[in-house]
Amino acid sequence: MSENIENLSLQKEMSDRKGYKEIMLTSISQNLRQYTMIIALFSIWVIFSLLTNGIFLSSRNLSNLFLQMVTIGFLACGMVLVIVATHIDLSVGSVAGTLGAVAAALMSRHGMNPWLAILITLCCGILVGSWHGYWISYKGIPAFIVTLASMTAFKGLTLAITKGATIGEFPVAFKSIGQGYVPTLFFENAAYNDTSIILGIIFVGAFILIDLKKRNNRTKYGLEVLPMPLQVIRMVALSVTIMVPCVIMSSYRGIPYAILLLIAVVVVLTFVSQHTRFGRYIYAIGGNKEAAKLSGVNIKRINFYIFVLMGLLTAVASIVFTGRLNAATTSAGTLFELDAIAACYIGGTSSTGGVGTIFGAIIGALVMASIDNGMSLMNIPIMYQYMIKGAVLIFAVWVDFSTKKKVA
Amino acid sequence: MSENIENLSLQKEMSDRKGYKEIMLTSISQNLRQYTMIIALFSIWVIFSLLTNGIFLSSRNLSNLFLQMVTIGFLACGMVLVIVATHIDLSVGSVAGTLGAVAAALMSRHGMNPWLAILITLCCGILVGSWHGYWISYKGIPAFIVTLASMTAFKGLTLAITKGATIGEFPVAFKSIGQGYVPTLFFENAAYNDTSIILGIIFVGAFILIDLKKRNNRTKYGLEVLPMPLQVIRMVALSVTIMVPCVIMSSYRGIPYAILLLIAVVVVLTFVSQHTRFGRYIYAIGGNKEAAKLSGVNIKRINFYIFVLMGLLTAVASIVFTGRLNAATTSAGTLFELDAIAACYIGGTSSTGGVGTIFGAIIGALVMASIDNGMSLMNIPIMYQYMIKGAVLIFAVWVDFSTKKKVA
Amino acid sequence: MGQHILEMKHITKEFPGVRALDNVNFQVKRGEIHCLVGENGAGKSTLMKILSGVYPSGTYDGEIRIDGTSQAFQHVKDSEKAGVAIIYQELALVKQMNICENIYLGNEITKRGVIDWEQMYVETEKVLKEVGLSIKPTTKVLSLGIGKQQLIEIAKAISKKAELLILDEPTSALTEKEAENLLQLLMELKKKGVTCIYISHKLNEIFQIADTITILRDGQTITTCEARELDEEKLIALMVGRKLTQRFPKREQVLGETVMEVRNWTVYDPDIPAKKKIKDVSFSIKQGEILGFAGLMGAGRTELFMSIFGCYGHAITGEILVNGKKTNMTSPRDVIQEGISYLSEDRKGNGLVLTQSIRENITAASLSALSKWGVIDGNQEVVAVEGYIKDLRIKTPSMEQRTGNLSGGNQQKVVLGKWLMTKPKVLILDEPTRGIDIGAKYEIYNIMNDLVSQGVCVIMISSELPEILGMSDRIIVMCEGSIAGEIPGKEADQEKIIYYATGGGRK
Amino acid sequence: ACSEPTATSAPASNESTEVAAEVEKPIKIGISLPTQREERWVLDKENFERVAEELGVEVAVQIADNDAARQQSQCENLISQGVDVLIIAPHDGAAAANIVNMAHEAGIKVISYDRLIMNSPVDLYLTFDSLIVGEMQAEWVLSQAPTGNIALLAGDPGDYAAVLYRQGALNVLQPKIDSGDITLVLDQECKDWQPSEALRHIENVLTVHNNDIQGIVAPNDGTAGAAIQALAAQGLAGKVPVSGQDAEVDAIKRIIEGTQGITIFNDIRDLGRAAIESAIKFANNEPVETKKSYNNGTHDIPTIEAPPALVDINNYLELVIESGFMDESALQ
Numbered sequence A, B: 001m002s003e004n005i006e007n008l009s010l011q012k013e014m015s016d017r018k019g020y021k022e023i024m025l026t027s028i029s030q031n032l033r034q035y036t037m038i039i040a041l042f043s044i045w046v047i048f049s050l051l052t053n054g055i056f057l058s059s060r061n062l063s064n065l066f067l068q069m070v071t072i073g074f075l076a077c078g079m080v081l082v083i084v085a086t087h088i089d090l091s092v093g094s095v096a097g098t099l100g101a102v103a104a105a106l107m108s109r110h111g112m113n114p115w116l117a118i119l120i121t122l123c124c125g126i127l128v129g130s131w132h133g134y135w136i137s138y139k140g141i142p143a144f145i146v147t148l149a150s151m152t153a154f155k156g157l158t159l160a161i162t163k164g165a166t167i168g169e170f171p172v173a174f175k176s177i178g179q180g181y182v183p184t185l186f187f188e189n190a191a192y193n194d195t196s197i198i199l200g201i202i203f204v205g206a207f208i209l210i211d212l213k214k215r216n217n218r219t220k221y222g223l224e225v226l227p228m229p230l231q232v233i234r235m236v237a238l239s240v241t242i243m244v245p246c247v248i249m250s251s252y253r254g255i256p257y258a259i260l261l262l263i264a265v266v267v268v269l270t271f272v273s274q275h276t277r278f279g280r281y282i283y284a285i286g287g288n289k290e291a292a293k294l295s296g297v298n299i300k301r302i303n304f305y306i307f308v309l310m311g312l313l314t315a316v317a318s319i320v321f322t323g324r325l326n327a328a329t330t331s332a333g334t335l336f337e338l339d340a341i342a343a344c345y346i347g348g349t350s351s352t353g354g355v356g357t358i359f360g361a362i363i364g365a366l367v368m369a370s371i372d373n374g375m376s377l378m379n380i381p382i383m384y385q386y387m388i389k390g391a392v393l394i395f396a397v398w399v400d401f402s403t404k405k406k407v408a
Numbered sequence C: 001m002g003q004h005i006l007e008m009k010h011i012t013k014e015f016p017g018v019r020a021l022d023n024v025n026f027q028v029k030r031g032e033i034h035c036l037v038g039e040n041g042a043g044k045s046t047l048m049k050i051l052s053g054v055y056p057s058g059t060y061d062g063e064i065r066i067d068g069t070s071q072a073f074q075h076v077k078d079s080e081k082a083g084v085a086i087i088y089q090e091l092a093l094v095k096q097m098n099i100c101e102n103i104y105l106g107n108e109i110t111k112r113g114v115i116d117w118e119q120m121y122v123e124t125e126k127v128l129k130e131v132g133l134s135i136k137p138t139t140k141v142l143s144l145g146i147g148k149q150q151l152i153e154i155a156k157a158i159s160k161k162a163e164l165l166i167l168d169e170p171t172s173a174l175t176e177k178e179a180e181n182l183l184q185l186l187m188e189l190k191k192k193g194v195t196c197i198y199i200s201h202k203l204n205e206i207f208q209i210a211d212t213i214t215i216l217r218d219g220q221t222i223t224t225c226e227a228r229e230l231d232e233e234k235l236i237a238l239m240v241g242r243k244l245t246q247r248f249p250k251r252e253q254v255l256g257e258t259v260m261e262v263r264n265w266t267v268y269d270p271d272i273p274a275k276k277k278i279k280d281v282s283f284s285i286k287q288g289e290i291l292g293f294a295g296l297m298g299a300g301r302t303e304l305f306m307s308i309f310g311c312y313g314h315a316i317t318g319e320i321l322v323n324g325k326k327t328n329m330t331s332p333r334d335v336i337q338e339g340i341s342y343l344s345e346d347r348k349g350n351g352l353v354l355t356q357s358i359r360e361n362i363t364a365a366s367l368s369a370l371s372k373w374g375v376i377d378g379n380q381e382v383v384a385v386e387g388y389i390k391d392l393r394i395k396t397p398s399m400e401q402r403t404g405n406l407s408g409g410n411q412q413k414v415v416l417g418k419w420l421m422t423k424p425k426v427l428i429l430d431e432p433t434r435g436i437d438i439g440a441k442y443e444i445y446n447i448m449n450d451l452v453s454q455g456v457c458v459i460m461i462s463s464e465l466p467e468i469l470g471m472s473d474r475i476i477v478m479c480e481g482s483i484a485g486e487i488p489g490k491e492a493d494q495e496k497i498i499y500y501a502t503g504g505g506r507k
Numbered sequence D: 001a002c003s004e005p006t007a008t009s010a011p012a013s014n015e016s017t018e019v020a021a022e023v024e025k026p027i028k029i030g031i032s033l034p035t036q037r038e039e040r041w042v043l044d045k046e047n048f049e050r051v052a053e054e055l056g057v058e059v060a061v062q063i064a065d066n067d068a069a070r071q072q073s074q075c076e077n078l079i080s081q082g083v084d085v086l087i088i089a090p091h092d093g094a095a096a097a098n099i100v101n102m103a104h105e106a107g108i109k110v111i112s113y114d115r116l117i118m119n120s121p122v123d124l125y126l127t128f129d130s131l132i133v134g135e136m137q138a139e140w141v142l143s144q145a146p147t148g149n150i151a152l153l154a155g156d157p158g159d160y161a162a163v164l165y166r167q168g169a170l171n172v173l174q175p176k177i178d179s180g181d182i183t184l185v186l187d188q189e190c191k192d193w194q195p196s197e198a199l200r201h202i203e204n205v206l207t208v209h210n211n212d213i214q215g216i217v218a219p220n221d222g223t224a225g226a227a228i229q230a231l232a233a234q235g236l237a238g239k240v241p242v243s244g245q246d247a248e249v250d251a252i253k254r255i256i257e258g259t260q261g262i263t264i265f266n267d268i269r270d271l272g273r274a275a276i277e278s279a280i281k282f283a284n285n286e287p288v289e290t291k292k293s294y295n296n297g298t299h300d301i302p303t304i305e306a307p308p309a310l311v312d313i314n315n316y317l318e319l320v321i322e323s324g325f326m327d328e329s330a331l332q
């Protein structure tokens, strides 16, 4: 969401010479890249909804769908930055598997407190990320090789830790991260989960506050701002977009913790990528490494931290995933990397680097998860599922590209 | 091998002002990139040889080793060109699986003549390649997405064709492509396979002839050539390099057909990549697409044909692989793409495009196969195999990079 | 503090096979404008890259002192901290980012770690005004021409408020007007006490602003002296090592048939479909003619010829006749086959494949002629390339050198070689002498004359008015996408061109 | 979660809000299978569908393609669809415990098919015993080669069934190894059950021991086929006993040829029918009779067991062909 807001606000400069309609049109056409994928996503939803007699859009299934995409969502968030900086990380799946096993072993075998286990897992994730970062940025080995090596090595490590058997049954605290829902606060027995709605209202409030503050700031510097009526429309639109999913989820069991966590990560990383030096440098490195170097960007350090961040997010993903399965399996994480990378590309990340957004990647992850979920709801045999998924993938990206070409 | 020869001959221009020693040193240092990987390969061989009491270097095992790497070898040959042109092909594994199933179904279910089945399989490969090429070059969809979609789709197609069961038992002609050896010609009962030695001699002869012809040609154009003594040393060295593996293989059962086929593919593709317009354009596109376009290169067409070629090679790989197993299985080809891509990177292909050699990729494929083979010979548990393989991969590439950095 | 803000002592730098700098000594006094001149490949850019920390301390021999204290820069950042700002010869912008982001890349204004975009936009607008640009700070660099990109680079360096400002051929892509603007700006900065090192191949600029001049040749310092002790002739002699009596070689003019004719060429903007970039342009060129194209930056000359070459534009209308016949050309390939070649102004972006060797670059556009059945005749190739290296005096240890390792001027020569090799009927040169030294320019002019006398026609787009005036038989001046006027070469002078270029001749 | 059975004909347990409970709705059984990459699971799927049609119930079959997480998602989706009972053949028995809890929360009973779901109150377990399969394979190989070098292949290390087969085989082999009668010269797992892995391992072990191998324990027919391929290259096919499992067409052909000694035949038809019948009973809230129970770590699970059968050259006609499992024409 906050991507669009950013772009929208950049549009404000044009406002003096143009009417409201024109401002909105320009803003829409400039955001079309992201809109087409969102439109594609909604089309997929509508189609599946029709094909499953509405089960697809039931609040229960949407809740499932979000939980099914959440692991890839975390990985895709990090992967966007990795790909934007022209690297790749093939190891996230294996590493997530290993980290999940570590957390599982700590809790199940050694009876460790779940919070401590989580802390240790996160540290391990950072460690793995540093290892990758070290070889890639300080030794100059291509990320493909380093992470391919890790992909292999961590597969082995998972086997070694699990000793070939699934490690299962975790404390409730750990499980809830992957499969729990926010508890009801006041109305125990209402059909709706009140906490989710309260959270939604808090989000909306925060957004409106931030937006107004930004507006103030711009006025202070003498920059142009949206005319007030448009500003109001914008706020209403955003509020609705935020509240609708909250209400839908609240009518099943409420917002899952994992989704809350993902939203937090998306917001923080979007902020980091747009409003901090670290974020801007990632895009600069991806756009033109030489230029970034000549501008005094410490490329090695930035690359290093990108992988550290990726490691951390992998650890988060592994915790959520393991909690959700309530088990650490020996082959956990297989092919996550491809799903995460695909999510980025579907979400508009450029394969040549320098271009890509976190928000886009999340949309990409949702597209993939929706296709899987919808076909599974329809009980389509797996072989056709594979074929249809392939076809939909190409088709969605093609639609996206052809509309984009017309604009840009 | 012919890569080195090429580079060596380009060195000749410098010969007038320098002594023999200097020419040789320059040539060696300029070829170091390839030499280090070859050295790494030999080191791996020596280590495994020591660890397995020499079994690793026995002629029987070397024969096995080459056969074990041959499928990835074919794929890596095509993958180099794909990566040089800044694309990627993630589908080769799935596609190889499907094509193998097609060939198997044609022969086993419909009793088709093996040669006809092979022809049809090759055509299917070209068709798949054209499909990829169409989307990538004419529709501008990133290769990653197109081939990821195919990876998924063809996984489904394999399941559909095999109906979940292994298709097995093929005619001898088909099997031999994957597992047969050249027959003895004259000495039925000798300890050595005479055909292999004869083939070796033919290769050496051909090389010497081509080299002399080139020398003549250069003299005719007034270009510099190697001084005669160095030329002789060069020829002797090359002859030995060619003969040694021939003799080794002849002392087991001779040269496998699959290896002969791979050698042919490597020689042809090396020639294509170095001495034809098509090849030159691939490297130009990879180096700077815009500049290539302005130089009159039909980028779309070249990209299209790169994927057609990749499709064809995938078909070849699938035939060899299926013949070798004498069965088409439901999950054949899984992860081939990663091995093939890794082989390219190990062999010095640049991830940013424009740089890479077929010969390097073959060395890369050999390195990977050697690690797998050696550890399996030592009966190391699979979890350690995974970990060791990861470590060796990183280490080998690191050695390669650090020597390269010192030179360039 | 001594009087020298910068002292570089005994600097030696080697690349594989090349000794780029050989015991160079270089001193700059506080508050002066110090010009560094020399032939292509003399080592000017390398010396400046050492100074700015691009080549970290340890990869070269020698010592750098700034304000008397010895420095060992490891990073560009270190030199910036010591008050050095530099504009590199090769554009160093991130094209996907907007102007504001580029200008502040590496020096973002932050408030508690958070980038303050509002303030940066405001500051950017200020700096852009200083260099004479009025574009929105949110414009993507991608959509700007080379000239504007160059100005952005200058703005970026100025925004750093450095004590020592280094400019490596900042005006090579600028028109006289912008260049003049820049020189004024430098004089103002000098008044504020900023020291400046200025590298250029344009002698008039040098004599206009230089206090001191240092001359490099083959990686060695030839001399450092006060600007007023020198005149153009002496300077050229010191740089090139020989005398050049004329700047523009003379030639006999024999006009033949009309070779190419462009009629009613109109091109729409690919980004904004309703906007015309080129408006109804018609012109023709005869055999044996050099046709100059002049205009201000953004006049649309590059767009005109890129669109003719099939690499730019949207909904193009109009027709092209070659030898009187209508053509139907849609891609660069078709155009080349019709005998028309176009040397792009952006050598790094559109000209060279930096990962490939000189040999491969020079033959890239003429492989059809060198090959049979798609197989390239390697020997013929080597012979041909050797010829061009010799003719164009490309300074390189071998034709197998990666073009990425060549100096800017030598890269330009490689691109020129590539297009000469296509043996065109019409050769379009877009800023052909960009970054080329005096001696080599003279050679290029000679080559143009040779070509013309062989019956080739040459279209030269240039922002250097003396060059346009000295070489053209006829000059077309463009303004805002259409032809503003046409002047026969003999009658042309600076005033007339500028009159048309600024829109004076429009009906 | 499933409270006192009431006497209504509609499924009592269906409380979920979206799926409106129609009164005359046919029973819908959700089935989640681990893979379709082995013939036996393909046959399982066909069998389930046939039996269901026969008995007039609706089935929704999902294939996890060897992925525990996908299996969980698919089961969630089955529950969303409103199935009455879940039959799960878990890819990973321990990981599937979570599914059981989920299903029970939605008031749906769970039958664990062929592989036991661990640490959870599964309602019923139907099985051939994986451990016993491994034991049978190893016992047969030992009966053919009581002394000498034995090679042990195992399935994918990430597949829990593979771990059990290997464990079963080792249960039998270990005493003989300890007594020195046999030497275990190869103990390798095959990534993704890939025959090409098996081929490589057997080629290499033959090289190391110079063809001196007396027996090969292969976990399924796919890897057995590849092992025989490696033996054939050395002219040893038929001379070294090789075990297998699943009674695939190719394997029966090899048994007739004499290159593969045995395969383990799990007659899935009976087990599948029993599963559907039990599911219908659960849906109608009728009790299911069992004779045995297995402890899955936390609970004693009522169990229906079907014995695996050893198929060799002597009994394949009776067990595989005459029982109608395979068409004789397939063997041509």
Ligand SMILES: Nc1ncnc2c1ncn2[C@@H]1O[C@H](COP(=O)(O)OP(=O)(O)OP(=O)(O)O)[C@@H](O)[C@H]1O
Pocket (backbone or CB within 6 Å): C015, C016, C018, C019, C020, C038, C039, C040, C041, C042, C043, C044, C045, C046, C047, C089, C395, C396, C404, C405, C406, C407, C408, C409, C410, C435, C437
């Ligand atoms: N990275 C490099 N690798 C190898 N050689 C290099 C490299 N960079 C520069 N050189 C060589 O060093 C010499 C000096 O180059 P430099 O770029 O300093 O020249 P210059 O004086 O700036 O020339 P120009 O006027 O053409 O810009 C040239 O011969 C060039 O080929």
Ligand SMILES: Nc1ncnc2c1ncn2[C@@H]1O[C@H](COP(=O)(O)OP(=O)(O)OP(=O)(O)O)[C@@H](O)[C@H]1O
Pocket (backbone or CB within 6 Å): C135, C143, C144, C145, C146, C147, C148, C173, C175, C295, C296, C297, C298, C299, C300, C301, C302, C303, C304, C345, C463
């Ligand atoms: N009014 C404008 N606003 C923004 N961008 C412009 C404007 N006019 C031109 N440009 C951009 O500036 C660039 C300048 O055009 P171009 O370089 O083709 O002009 P030119 O006549 O060749 O001048 P130059 O001497 O710079 O080569 C173009 O890429 C165009 O997109």
Ligand SMILES: [Mg+2]
Pocket (backbone or CB within 6 Å): C044, C045, C046, C089, C168, C407, C408, C409
């Ligand atoms: Mg320079």
Ligand SMILES: [Mg+2]
Pocket (backbone or CB within 6 Å): C145, C301, C302, C303, C345, C430
């Ligand atoms: Mg221009």
